[in-house]
Amino acid sequence: MSKVLVSDPIDQVGIDILSQVAQVDVKTNLSPEELVAVIPDYDAIMIRSGTRVTKEIIEAGKQLKIIGRAGVGVDNVDVPAATRQGIVVVNSPEGNTIAAAEHALAMMLSMSRHIPEADQSVKNQKWDRKHFMGSEVYKKTLGVVGLGKIGSHVATVARAMGMKLLAYDPFISVERAEQLGCRLVDLDLLFGESDYITLHIPKTPETTNLINAESLSKMKPTTRIINCSRGGIIDEAALYEAINSGTIAGAALDVFSSEPLGESPLRSLGKKVVLTPHLGASTAEAQVNVAIDVAEQIRDVLLGLPARSAVNIPGLSPNVLEQLKPYLRLAETLGSMVSQLAGGRIDSLNVRLQGELATNNSQPLVVGALKGLLTQALRERVNYVNASIEAKERGIRVIETRDASIQDYAGGSLHLSAKGSLGEHSVTGALLGDGEIHITSIDEFPINVPPSNHMLFTLHRDMPGIIGKIGSLLGSFNVNIASMQVGRKIVRGDAVMVLSLDDPLPEGILAEIIKVSGIRDAYTVNL
Numbered sequence: 001m002s003k004v005l006v007s008d009p010i011d012q013v014g015i016d017i018l019s020q021v022a023q024v025d026v027k028t029n030l031s032p033e034e035l036v037a038v039i040p041d042y043d044a045i046m047i048r049s050g051t052r053v054t055k056e057i058i059e060a061g062k063q064l065k066i067i068g069r070a071g072v073g074v075d076n077v078d079v080p081a082a083t084r085q086g087i088v089v090v091n092s093p094e095g096n097t098i099a100a101a102e103h104a105l106a107m108m109l110s111m112s113r114h115i116p117e118a119d120q121s122v123k124n125q126k127w128d129r130k131h132f133m134g135s136e137v138y139k140k141t142l143g144v145v146g147l148g149k150i151g152s153h154v155a156t157v158a159r160a161m162g163m164k165l166l167a168y169d170p171f172i173s174v175e176r177a178e179q180l181g182c183r184l185v186d187l188d189l190l191f192g193e194s195d196y197i198t199l200h201i202p203k204t205p206e207t208t209n210l211i212n213a214e215s216l217s218k219m220k221p222t223t224r225i226i227n228c229s230r231g232g233i234i235d236e237a238a239l240y241e242a243i244n245s246g247t248i249a250g251a252a253l254d255v256f257s258s259e260p261l262g263e264s265p266l267r268s269l270g271k272k273v274v275l276t277p278h279l280g281a282s283t284a285e286a287q288v289n290v291a292i293d294v295a296e297q298i299r300d301v302l303l304g305l306p307a308r309s310a311v312n313i314p315g316l317s318p319n320v321l322e323q324l325k326p327y328l329r330l331a332e333t334l335g336s337m338v339s340q341l342a343g344g345r346i347d348s349l350n351v352r353l354q355g356e357l358a359t360n361n362s363q364p365l366v367v368g369a370l371k372g373l374l375t376q377a378l379r380e381r382v383n384y385v386n387a388s389i390e391a392k393e394r395g396i397r398v399i400e401t402r403d404a405s406i407q408d409y410a411g412g413s414l415h416l417s418a419k420g421s422l423g424e425h426s427v428t429g430a431l432l433g434d435g436e437i438h439i440t441s442i443d444e445f446p447i448n449v450p451p452s453n454h455m456l457f458t459l460h461r462d463m464p465g466i467i468g469k470i471g472s473l474l475g476s477f478n479v480n481i482a483s484m485q486v487g488r489k490i491v492r493g494d495a496v497m498v499l500s501l502d503d504p505l506p507e508g509i510l511a512e513i514i515k516v517s518g519i520r521d522a523y524t525v526n527l
């Protein structure tokens, strides 16, 4: 039975789903050393933001197939290391959108009306109304940095509260921004004009310290910043200085560069600052959503099914994948064949999608072809997660072309050609009516054979007697031929012969075959 480690607090509904297929161990607050020590036993790990899944943990996770992040941000996972090791990383892109957006709005209002400090003062037996004079958000300008799922919901609600909206997001169209009532502007304008600035971007090298001494200096003394996205996007020392010196009015922070927040001068800024301990996703509803979303994906991957929101493999819905499955098998088979025909080092792979396939999402088929191609070198170490990265690391150039005009087979056909140190070879295949894979050309010679486990291909001159000679030679070595087909472009020109064999070709026979007069070359392919 598979084993799943749950290393952060997850709603019980997620544990129940995982328990359908695996032994589930909930062990929270493990140190990095403890995680490295226990991870080799596990097939999957389910986390929130509390666990850092480092390269060391990933490399120690010899059985690990999937890392499930019950939330959005995967900046606490070394995704490139997971990808290299063929481990799927999944998250829940939408499960906590509303929770995080509502928290940002709540932070904005609590900061404007000093609610946390006022509450504390009443609880301390005081009745100080003067000290807590607030300001309204109505008719103020809100600058939304990152107009994705959370930023969009914040914008929608803020608009309903009568706020004017500016937005900065280089990956969002003007139309989408306008639909949300936002004016898309550059960052400097947003910094200079906003009364409130709310951050809803992922933490990346580009966004790290986006709010720093320089950007803070462009803001108004009345500006207040809300960060419910990621710690590290704001330079906390610069923020403290800016609030303390009156460069800006205040900040409401849910996330910090190091969590839990250690010693920090931000704590000393009183009512100008509202701090929460990373609560953006902490609603009952969001925790149920993310737990179900991610536990289902872990369960599916452990059962050999695809994940619906993997961050490191081509995104495919289960429906599309079900439809594509036979074509993925075709792509893998052709990839494996062409790598064996090409032999030696491969420098480039051209994947041509023909007919109906040319109109599909080709990415999974290209990855399938690469997986097949690399299986010769990497065996079971290569999978849909790491095939592209492994190919890139080997310097294999991947070229993808489409030709919808080639209508040779219903459903389309796939043509692969590999160029390498020993020359160039190509193979085409399609699915016939019954879904069976057929090889429809080898090195541009037309044939029509289903692939078999052990095959022999020859390139020869089309002349009387040659087929008999190969047959007798194989017979003399006790090799049984299951089927044979010849493909040629012109009579008595060059031709290919495809033989399906019951057993692998014994050592040394290939050299004998190549010696037969009229044979130009011979190759074995084992699938």
Ligand SMILES: NC(=O)C1=CN([C@@H]2O[C@H](COP(=O)(O)OP(=O)(O)OC[C@H]3O[C@@H](n4cnc5c(N)ncnc54)[C@H](O)[C@@H]3O)[C@@H](O)[C@H]2O)C=CC1
Pocket (backbone or CB within 6 Å): 071, 072, 073, 074, 093, 096, 097, 100, 145, 146, 147, 148, 149, 150, 151, 168, 169, 170, 171, 172, 200, 201, 202, 203, 206, 207, 228, 229, 230, 254, 255, 278, 279, 280, 281, 282
């Ligand atoms: N505090 C909390 O508990 C929670 C925090 N989050 C964090 O909120 C953030 C946003 O989440 P979603 O809205 O779901 O993500 P999303 O992917 O829907 O939106 C992110 C947006 O940021 C934009 N973006 C990327 N790089 C940018 C850049 N350099 N400058 C400006 N915009 C940029 C993207 O185009 C995208 O529209 C994530 O970092 C996530 O980890 C999410 C949930 C809960």
Ligand SMILES: O=C(O)C(=O)COP(=O)(O)O
Pocket (backbone or CB within 6 Å): 048, 049, 050, 070, 071, 072, 073, 074, 096, 278, 279, 280, 281, 282
């Ligand atoms: O989903 C996210 O990105 C979050 O930051 C939520 O974090 P959490 O799962 O509450 O530790």
